[in-house]
Amino acid sequence: MSLVRVQSGEHFGKLSAGYCLLSLLIIMSKPWFVYLLLCDQKTFYVGITTNIAGRVNQHRAKESFFTKKFFDVELVCCERYKLEHEAAMREKQIKGWSRAKKQMLIDRKLGFNYCTDFAKALLADKSHVSLHRAKPR
Secondary structure: OOOOOOOOOOOOOOOOOHHHHHHHHHHHHHOEEEEEEEEEOOOEEEEOOOOHHHHHHHHHHOOOOHHHHOOOOOEEHHHHOOHHHHHHHHHHHHHHHHHHHHHHHOOOOOOOOHHHHHHHHHHHHHHHHHOOOOOOO
């Protein structure tokens, strides 16, 4: 990645250089999460997001196309990544796994990047869940 050097007061269209830099830093600092949901105690759903609590709550509120048909949606595994690309690659890898291998990941017999307890704590603490309706990826 390369950064463009700009003089103070220069603009990109309608945006100031400072605003562009701030936006870039915010985007770069957001962690990405790969998560597994267990739906109705039988079906796994694998996804990625930058807002784990908000996204799981969307699934539970039946605002997701795939999971809206399930009554019970439980977060069973979560991993954290710095880059969207890393999370997307891991999501694709896990989606290709058998049910048994996914269960091994949940049981912490595979992998090393667990943040499931952190994500469950966020879900339990409602103050971290944004009240606006913006859809997290």
